[in-house]
């Protein structure tokens with residue numbers, strides 16, 4: 001073989017580490033292509049700090065081409081993999097198509113927001129999986145407080161000041177913890193905002209917050225949240241979301257304009273589209289991270305079901321720690337399969353977990369030692385700085401500035417509600433008006449109605465059409481379920497909605513449910529959020 005061609009799909013924790021390992025091992029003797037829709041690695045654990053205005057968005061990104069010297073970055077999204085022909089077909093950011101032939105393939109496409117069949121959620125909630133969603137939330141929350149301060153009607157004011165987060169895994173817990181501090185700071189010391197009382201609610205059907213983590217972490221987090229004023233409701237979830245608010249499973253109706261959906265994640269639909277053996281939606285691999293029957297294909301991170309050799313019979317959970325360490329093993333094993341070194345199984349040691357609760361508080365159990373308060377806060381900051389593959393000084397500088405200066409609460413309005421639908425296979429990229437269609441197809445084949453254009457015309461990106469849950473049926477050129485479609489965005493006045501275009505305060509008609517959305521039936525009955533599949537939650 002000449003220079004072996006290695007293709008890595010996805011540059012998150014697993015794919016970035018695979019690329020870095022291979023870059024160091026091969027030093028130009030292999031053609032390593034890294035296919036990713038963005039030109040950066042995203043350090044997801046600090047995303048809640050972006051939404052809370054502590055970190056500027058670029059701080060949590062690391063340039064791929066700037067840090068991976070022997071790796072060729074290919075900007076795009078894989079939309080089909082031909083396993084027999086050994087080729088990855090992708091769509092680039094401008095809608096063009098391309099193909100990458102490979103001798104070795106590493107699948108590390110991660111995960112996307114998990115949707116549950118709760119009526120109204122796809123239309124009214126937003127996820128928290130990518131930078132666009134974090135930017136949207138920061139702006140949206142700021143805007144709600146501005147509008148609440150100007151509202152005459154107490155009901156509308158209260159609804160704008162109520163922020164509902166569903167799912168008390170580490171994502172939801174951190175979003176609520178940081179959110180309450182962020183909004184309190186926007187009200188404190190401002191006499192004209194005296195009637196504005198921000199209220200964050202954190203709901204989970206489980207009996208405690210952080211249900212997948214150690215009980216001591218859970219107790220600490222629950223206590224800090226309650227002391228801070230977060231309304232934590234365990235054993236409770238959302239039964240229905242409407243444009244006025246949410247109906248809880250205990251029958252209470254809560255008026256709100258903000259519904260943040262953090263019930264977990266599911267593996268990227270690309271994994272499912274391969275027709276290979278799956279385990280709870282993740283690609284089955286052996287302990288060497290190889291796909292059975294395809295010795296040239298490796299998979300790791302959230303998208304792969306990696307056997308947990310410490311707990312026989314189970315798979316490793318979807319966490320950054322596992323993805324990062326699996327990425328290294330994938331890199332070593334790809335090199336071994338090309339004759340350099342020996343194949344090794346993926347084994348791990350539990351190093352503990354950190355949950356950032358904001359304001360120098362955290363819950364952590366490094367190496368099993370339970371910590372709370374400022375000590376845990378310091379460990380958490382140190383952990384993130386050590387774990388980030390770059391940008392540490394900028395992150396530390398932002399933390400320092402946040403400690404001494406008031407937070408900047410201004411909304412730039414760059415990411416709108418419709419550009420970050422909950423049901424998307426691409427949470428890492430915001431939809432843009434007039435975006436490219438899929439390669440080889442006309443742009444926006446199903447043209448939106450005039451009224452939809454008024455709200456902001458969106459053309460579904462290529463991956464909304466990929467087969468798999470959340471993708472559109474063949475022939476539906478506009479993308480997947482409602483949230484992905486032009487005009488599928490929440491209208492102003494709906495939870496997660498925002499004023500349309502430049503008309504800040506007139507009520508557009510509430511859109512009809514999109515025609516391709518199945519009516520609730522036996523399989524889509526309203527009901528509580530179940531955590532039965534915690535394994536694919538990601539928040540574990």
Ligand SMILES: Cc1cc2nc3c(=O)[nH]c(=O)nc-3n(C[C@H](O)[C@H](O)[C@H](O)COP(=O)(O)OP(=O)(O)OC[C@H]3O[C@@H](n4cnc5c(N)ncnc54)[C@H](O)[C@@H]3O)c2cc1C
Nearest residue numbers: 010012013014044045077078110301302318319320321323
């Ligand atoms: C808000 C938040 C906070 C978190 N906090 C923690 C934490 O504190 N500790 C912890 O251990 N875990 C945490 N996690 C979970 C952790 O981030 C994930 O488990 C981890 O990112 C998984 O790594 P991955 O490489 O498998 O996927 P990802 O990091 O998601 O990377 C997947 C990459 O693949 C790309 N991609 C997807 N589809 C395609 C395609 N078709 N073609 C090309 N590229 C594609 C994506 O753009 C992305 O770059 C958090 C997650 C979130 C959302």
